Amino acid sequence: MTAEKLGRFRERIRTELDQVVEFWLKYSHDKEFGGFFTCIGKDGKVYDELKYVWLQGRQVWMYCRLYRTMERFRRPEILEAAISGGEFLQKFAWVPSAGSSGKCAFCLSRDGRAVKVQRTIFSECFYVMALDELSRVTGDQGMQTEAERVMGLLVGWARGDSAGLGRPELAGDAPVNSMAVPMMVLCLLEQLTDGRPQLGEKYRELGAWCVQEILQHVQRGGTAILENVSKEGKELPGCQGRLQNPGHALEAGWFLLQYATGHGERELQRVAVETFMELPFRTGWDPQHRGLFYFLDVDGHCPTQLEWSMKLWWPHCEALIAFLMAYAQHKEPALLDRFTQVYDYTFSHFPDPEHGEWFGYLSQQGSVVLDFKGGPFKGFFHVPRCLYMCERLLDGLIEQPCDP
Secondary structure (H helix, E strand, O other): OHHHHHHHHHHHHHHHHHHHHHHHHHHOEOOOOOOEOOEEOOOOOEEEOOEEHHHHHHHHHHHHHHHHHOHHHOOHHHHHHHHHHHHHHHHHOEEOOOOOOOEEOOEEOOOOOEEEOOOOOHHHHHHHHHHHHHHHHHOOHHHHHHHHHHHHHHHHHHOOOHHHHOOOOOOOOOOEEEOHHHHHHHHHHHHHHOOOHHHHHHOHHHHHHHHHHHHOOEEOOOOEEOOEEEOOOOEOOHHHHHEEOHHHHHHHHHHHHHHHHHHOOHHHHHHHHHHHHHHHHHHHEOOOOOOEOOOEEOOOOOOOOOOOOOEEHHHHHHHHHHHHHHHHHHOOHHHHHHHHHHHHHHHHHOEOOOOOOEOOEEOOOOOEEEOOOOOOOOOOOHHHHHHHHHHHHHHHHHHOOOOO
């Protein structure tokens, strides 16, 4: 029975979310300098004290979202940790001397000194997300103002004025439309405009631009989603142009579906599901060992990324969100079957029953290759966001009349 099946999913996901939150509450907080440790071993031991700004921002955002929207997480220690992380970001993340207008550091020392700056927009993106969500919890309008200031900078960088990134223009390096950039800007628009109609109107044109930039990645007559295309929306030569990332396409799918639903765009809803979910799933699923490949080459060459055949945590998280969101809207049994297929692989391979949290990096065959729980790229974000969103989607489905 569908109702019973959904109930079992929700029970496991709810339990898993509680355990993941407790893991990070127990092991990641830096009581001396503020902020969070993210390089955490399988048993919770900190193995490196560097602090990555995008992971600091993600953890602040996640704590605040849980605190604000789920009653059982409205706990003082979660709010205190979020405020501590926000103070650490505001005090140390911004590096005024980087680029023409300043930039966020990519990496900080434990006590907040800048270690590395990347010439991308992603540290700034999660800085904005963190401050905006924290402002909703605390009522601090200064944080919202700062988030909108930095949003203005990164929109300029994303739309072509990249001088502020400090990235030199090289004659042989053709400009590229990387799908990550419009996806991230669209994600920020969802964050900033939620419950703020005046900002929704301000950013209306920017949202449409993001959607069109993402749609440019549908190539080869609608049969492939490519990670990188030219600024004109054409296929690029070489490995860069042939690269596919199934998990990223699936994430783009639910971003687009969320946007299309909010704006009443039925055709975009169809494209989000049929092109950005079904297509990368069919090409990205490993028929022999199950799970999603990390990278693929559209022409069948071996990808140059050494980890291309590995099974990583976050693509499976994005697939779970995508197919459950699509099922919640369309109620098509095939979409629930897709969710179930990903769910069965994910929950039998990534969670650690001994120490809690999830492993992030598996071999193609599904065995754990890297056993840490957090590092420079894995923090308190993809796993809890997935579990949080899936629990809420399942709440909505279970409250509706279900098929017997």
